[in-house]
Amino acid sequence: MTDRQNNHDVNDKVQYVAISPDMFQAQNSDDEIDLRKLWEAIWRGKWVIIVVTAIFAVASVFYALSLPNIYKSEALLAPADSDQQGGLAGLTGQFGGLASLAGVNLGGGKTDKTGMALEIIRSREFFSRFARKHHILPDLMATESWDLISNTVVYNKKIYIPENDQWLREVKPPKQVKPSMQEAKKVFDKLFSVDQTADLGMVTISVQHISPFVAKQWVDWLAEDINLVMKIRDKEEAERSINYLKSQIAKTNVVEQQTLLYQLIDEQAKTLMFAEVRDEYVFKTIDPAVVEELKFKPKRALIVILGVLLGGMLSTVIVLIRYFLSQN
Structure with missing residues (x-):
């Protein structure tokens, strides 16, 4: 009875080893699909990203110019x-x-x-x-x-x-x-x-x-x-x-x-x-x-660069949140 049980465990391990590469491949395929969908969502919301980033860029320029020289x-x-x-x-x-x-x-x-x-x-x-x-x-x-x-x-x-x-x-x-x-x-x-x-x-x-x-x-x-x-x-x-x-x-x-x-x-x-x-x-x-x-x-160029980066990141987050909400 013990030998039969041991053989059964070995077969399960062999079967697991044989199946696990396919499972990892399937998982990787799912990840690739998710990343592709995320990229597609970002691309569809590119105008939102462009507009929001442009607003932040203009606002940062005006803000930098409003600061007096020290x-x-x-x-x-x-x-x-x-x-x-x-x-x-x-x-x-x-x-x-x-x-x-x-x-x-x-x-x-x-x-x-x-x-x-x-x-x-x-x-x-x-x-x-x-x-x-x-x-x-x-x-x-x-x-x-x-x-x-x-x-x-x-x-x-x-x-x-x-x-x-x-x-x-x-x-x-x-x-x-x-x-x-x-x-x-x-x-x-x-x-x-x-x-x-x-x-x-x-x-x-x-x-x-x-x-x-x-x-x-x-x-x-x-x-x-x-x-x-x-x-x-x-x-x-x-x-x-x-x-x-x-x-x-x-x-x-x-x-x-x-x-x-x-x-x-x-x-x-x-x-x-x-x-x-x-x-x-x-x-x-x-x-x-x-x-x-x-x-x-002030370092006006640095202020504008940080404003553009902040606008780009914030707009990208907004687009991704809209995408995830639409999936529910």
Whole structure:
């Protein structure tokens, strides 16, 4: 009984092997028929595809032409040599304990002023001071176009009237008629970028704007302001340290301690000197910003190509859906 059953299984396998190529061939024939029918359906709906694709192409052309040119200006900066920090670094080991008591930072090269400056320039407080100082809100929030002939920014009169410095925006709370610094910062962050190369430490500041002159001016202002902010911070810190060290000198009669304190005052005086004589305190300009002649964006040809592709794919899907619905 077992041998008969085994023979029956073997015959079934042989029969399966013999039949399976025909089954695959039939399946392939069905697939070819389906693909042929799909192609025929697409061909019958070719005018739908052509018309829809043409509509998307025309719409993408009008959309691309409606976008204003955006120009990008950038400056390449290098971290300034901190000679005064090099002098302090030599005193770190000798005066570390006393300096810590006096509240003076003798970290030398360990103090990353470049990193601190980059974080400050990205901060909300820096932007608020920058926006108020240079009155950039209209150029940031209300620009409509740029007149090349007269080199003037054209404002949207429904938003801002430059003659009266009056804002007319219609917004819902919590937004205000005049943009707040928080709202303006979000817009500014989309146009502004600052990057540092890992190998050389070079810093690139870039700004995008509808006017190449405004973009260039903002980059110049940003570089000037961050140098000024860092200069003021170090100057105030050095002055406080000197005042404290002088008060400690008055409290001690030990000649050795007085000598050390005077040397610490001398190092802080060097910091004050560098702050007074250096305009480019943290960053030195290697390649200054220029008024760009060529636009940065939009990529109008790419927009049109994507519009045509989208129209072609969408119209093809519509034709296939109509075909499948007609089969039911």
